[in-house]
Amino acid sequence: MPEVYENILLIKPSSLGDIVMALPALSSLRRNFPQAKISWLVRPEFAPILEGHPHLDEIIPFDRKTLAKAWRRWDAFKQLTDLIGRLRRGRFDAVLDLQGLFRTASLAWLSGCKRRFGPVWRKEFAHLFYTTSIVPRMECVHVIDTYRKLIEAMGGRDLPVEFVLPEKPAAATSARTLLSQQKVDPDRYAVIVPGSAQASKCWPADRFAALADRLASEHGLAVVATGGKAESPMIEQIQNFAKHPIANLAGRTSLPELVEVLRQARLVVSNDTGPGHIAAALGRPLVMLFSWSNPLRVGPYGRPECIVGHDVESRGLAIKSRDPKHAVGYITFDEVHARVVDQLPH
Template identity: 35%
Template sequence: MTSQLQTRFLITRLSAIGDCVLTMPMACALRDAFPQAWIGWLAEAPGASLLQGHAALDEVIVAPRRVLQDPVELWKLRGKLRTYKIDITLDPQGLTKSSVLGWLTGAKQRIGFHSPVGREISRWFNNCKITSRQSHVVDRYRELLSVLDIQPGKVRFDVPRQPGATQVMAQWLKEQNLTTQAFAIINAGAGWDSKVWLPERYAAVSRHLLAKHGLPTVVVWAGDREEGWAKEVVAGSQQAARMAPNTTLPELAALSRHARLFVGSDTGPLHLAAAVGVPCAGVYGPTNPAECGPYGSVHRSVQTFLQKGSVKERRKAENVAMQAVTVEQVSAACDQVMENSRASRAAA
C-alpha cells in the first residue's frame, strides 16, 4: 500500500438515501484510521446533497442516475474518475453499478463482498472480497475495513450540519411555536409500495402521542405522493399533527435534530433521524430490522412477520406485511421509546 499521506480512497455507495446514511460510520472509521489520506465518495444527487461537508470526506463526486445505461455519460464519468488517481475503492453497496464504477477508476485494490452480500456481478469487478458475518448493515459495511487492518471504534455518523438548512428550519419552528415545545415527527413515505403503512394509522398514532405524551406531531414529506399521504395524516389527526414544509435532506436533518421521537417505515428519513440522535419507532414489513433497523439500542422496531423472497421480489410484493402491523403495536413501541428516553435524560 502507498503511504498513508498519499493513499486515495473512494467509497462507491451511490444510493439510496437511507443506505448512504448507514454507510457514514464506515467513512468515519476510515478517516479515523487514515487522518491524512484523501477520501472521496461517489454518490447520486439525493445522497450527495446530504454528504456535502461531511468531516470524513475530502470530496463528494456526483454520479448521474442510471449512468451505466448512457455510454456517453459513462465515458465522461470514467475520464473524471481517472483524474483522481484512486488507489483503493470500497464498495458497500455490492451491486453492478457500484462495482463497475469502482473498476473504472483504475484503482488496483477494489474492496467488496462475497455472495450473498455482494450481488449481481459485483464479485467480478471487486478484486478483494470478504465474507460478511455481521447482521446489521452498519456493522457489515464497517467490516470492509478489516481488509485494511482497521478495527473500528464506536459507531459515529457525524451527519453534517449545513448552516443554511439550520437557519431555515429554526425560522419555521419559531413560526410554529415549536422552538421550546417537544414534538414528534412522522413520515408516511416509503420508497417501496410494500413498505407503506396506511396514513390513517399514522394519524391514529399522532392522536395517541398527543393524548398520552403531550407531543404534537410534524408530518414530513417529499414529492407529490408523500405530500398527499401527509395531508391525509394531518386531516385524520384531529389537530394532533401539522404539515412540515417541503424540505431538502439537509433541512430534514436540521428539523429532526429538534424532535423528541421519529415514527416511520424503513426509509431514508427514519435512518437520518436515528443518525442525528432522535429516538425512533420503525414500522417494518418486507425488510428485516435486525439488518436495517434504526441503529442503536434506544430505538424500537415493530414487525408482525417478514415477507420472504429476494430483494426484487419483496420490493414488488403486495403490501401485506406492513398492513399486519397494528396501530396498537406502533403506539406501544412509541411509549417504550418515550419511557426509555425519559429515563436516559433523568440519568444524565
C-alpha cells in the same frame, strides 16, 4: 505494518437511508487512514447530506438517471466517459464499493485502481470486479458490520460505529423558522414519516392519524409530517383522518433542513425509509416500522428497542422476506403505540 493509502474512493450513490448507514464506514476510513484523501461517489440529490462532512475531502456526482441512457444518447455517453476519466485521474489506491451492484463494481474496476473491496450480495456478479470481497455471515449480518469487515480487510483496526452528522447552523435556523410558521413549538414536537419510495413499506394512513392524535392528546406534542413533495397527498389524507392538527412539511425542506427538523424532535415514528435512518443516526427517540426488509440487516444499529415488526430476530441473512405475515399492514396500532410509550421520556 498497517496499510497506507493516499487516495480512497468510497462508492455509495444511493439511497438516502443506505448513505446514512455508510457514514460509520467513512468515519472509520478517516480514523484508520488519517492522511488519505477520501472521495465519495454519490447521486447529486443526496450529496447535500455529505457536504461539509469533516471526514470527507471530495464529493463526486453520479447522475444515475442520465448515465443509464449512455447507450442511446451522446450527451449521456460523454458524461459517462467524463466520469470514468475523472475516476482514473483520481489515481485511487483503494476503492471501497458499499453498493455492491454490477454498475458500481464495474466503475470501481474502470477507475484503474488495483485494490477494490466490496460485499457479495448474491444478486449480481459485482464481486467479480473486486480484488477482495466479503460474504455476509450471521456475525456480521447488519450491513454496517459488513462494512466494518471490509475496512478490516483494507487494514483498518480501529472500527467503532460512529455516526457523524454535523449541525449546519443556517439549516437549523431555517428549520426552526419553518416550524414556527406552521405554529409548531420548535422545542416540543414529534415527527411522523408516513411515506416511502416503496408503497409496500407504508403503514396505513388511518393508523398514522390515530397515532398523531394520541401524541397530541396524551403526550402534549405537536405533530409534524415530513417527506418528499410526492408524499404530500398521503399526508393530506392523514390530516383528514386526524382530529388534531398535523403540520405538513412534505417537499418544503432541503435535505440539511430535514436533518435539523429530525435532530430537534422529541420522537420520530417512521416507515423503513431515509428520514427514519437519519433519526437513528442522530440518536433520537425512534420507532421504526419494518415489513419485508430485514431489520437485522438494515434496522437502527444497536437499537433493537426502536424496531416494530414481526419475526424480527429470526429472519437470518435474508435481504427480503416473502412471508405475507411480514406485510406492514399486519403491524397493529397497539404495537406501535406501546413502543412509542417506551421511547418517550417519562
